[in-house]
Structures are given as structure tokens and as C-alpha cells.
Amino acid sequence: MPNARRCFRRSLPLLCVLPVCVLLSCAWPGQAQLLGLGSKPAGPVQIPTLQPPVAGYVFPTRQTLTYAVDWRVFTAGMAVFHLEQQGDQLKVAATADTVGATTMLFPVVDRFQSGLDTRTGCSSGFSKQVQEGRRKVSSDLTFDYTAGKQTQVEKNLVKGTQKTQTASIPACVTDSLSAIFYAASQRLAIGQNVRFPLADSMRTVTVTMKVEAKEEIKTPAGTFQTLRVQPTAEEGVVKNRGNIWIWYTDDARHLPVQIRARLFWGTITFHLQSVEAK
Helix, strand or coil: CHHHHHHHHHHHHHHHHCCCCCCEECCCCCCCEECCCCCCCCCCCCCCCCCCCCCCCCCCCEEEEEEEEEECCEEEEEEEEEEEEECCEEEEEEEEEECCHHHHHCCEEEEEEEEEECCCCCEEEEEEEEEECCEEEEEEEEEECCCCEEEEEEEECCCCEEEEEEEECCCCCECCCCHHHHHHCCCCCCCCEEEEEEEECCEEEEEEEEEEEEEEEEECCEEEEEEEEEEEECCCCCCCCEEEEEEEECCCCCCEEEEEEEECCEEEEEEEEEEECC
8 A cells, every 4th residue: 555655646747747658667666766668678669750730730829728636536636738839839838736635645846848849740848847745856858850869858956966868769759748739639530549659768659549439528627528549658667557548529629628547556537627718
């Protein structure tokens, strides 16, 4: 039980921004930590080409999505996504904060930012400022598509240390935050898959979004006709760690109204509370 509680505390902020590809390793006692995307596969992996948004898809000009994050029978946190177009860039910001008793057990105040090109879907970078208990870390991931390189600068704000890493990337990738909104720009049809490359923690992995079924979903923000989509990864820590689903509205918006992560220690569900044009 202590390990489950530790995994939940560490997982909450991460699940708030990436129900697609990056989870925490809870496999071994005392080793719940942010792993990026796990060990490298044994053989070569063919990375798909990132497809541009489908013709006619319209990203929101300005939008704020607020979710309650439930674990078992209580609300453990709130997640807020803010989207804003700036020219050809869609800027995405997210916050993840614990509430109530969870804050007393393990306070979390995390901030994440990314962006994507609305014409191509290519990410412009990803940054995060993490404050979880006594841990305070900032990280900036940038992409140089001309050089085919990603660079990550991570700072430990408690110890005053800094680490820089570089790795190769394909011609166009998405990132850990904008991926959920990039996927919304693709054609979603039952029985079909959407595959794209995602760069994170010095790795590029292939994400497959499986469109499984149509469902009616009721949230505090309303009742929606949705498409249930399951993101999976061919390698990395998502494999064999649990299941994740995203419910997108079955309309031109593809608004994510519910997200669920089912892990061995329990299930976390994100219920859309409100959609605001601000």
C-alpha cells in the first residue's frame, strides 16, 4: 500500500499532462521516478511521419479546459489546459495541482508549456516547472529540425545543479503536452489508428491512437457523444504498465472530455468541469 500511495502521488501531475505516452515506473519498491519512456527496444524501430492536421480542422483561438482528477472515491486534484493561437503557433499551457487531503499528504504545484505549428503539427518545444513535495525541477526541451536534434536542459532548483542532454529526432515530432491536441486534429474513425512520433526524455517513440467505439459520456460540463480512443506505445514504460483512454467529442472539435488511466494500483479519471473561451 505505501508503494501505491507513492506512485499515485508522483503519477498525478504527470497524468494531468500526458495520458498518451509517459507514466511513472511503479514496478519496484522505492523506485517510483520519472523515467521518460523506458529502455530502448532491442531492434531498430521505424518511426512514422507526423501527418499535418486534416484539411479544414480549426484549432481553438483561445480556450481553457478544466478537469477534476478523481482517484477511487475522492477528488485528488485539478488539471487545467489553456490553449491560445499566436500566429501559426498553438500555445498550450497546463497546470496540475493537488487539492484537499492529497495536498496535506503530498503537495503538487506543476506547470507545463508547449506549442505546435497549426499548419504542420510539429512541436516547437516543451518545458516544465515541477514542485512536488521537496522536489523542485525545471526542464526545457527544444527541437532543431534543421540539425535533426533535440536538446534538454534540466535544472535541480534545490541542489543548484544543471544537466544538458542532446539526441537525434526525425523531421517533425510532437511532444508530451501538445500530443493530445495534435491527435484531435487528425481524422478519427472507429476501427482506424492514428500513428505519430513523440519526442520526450531524449527518445522518439511511436504512439498509436486506436479509435475503439462511440460512447455517451456525462461530465459536469455536459453530456457528450464521444469517440473512445486508446493511446498505446510500441516501446517504453507505457508498455505493460496499464491502460489509458481518451474520450473525444464525435464532432469537428474532437474536444477531450474525459481521460482515464487504469494502473495496477488504481484508476485515475479526468472529468471535464468546464470549457471557456478565455
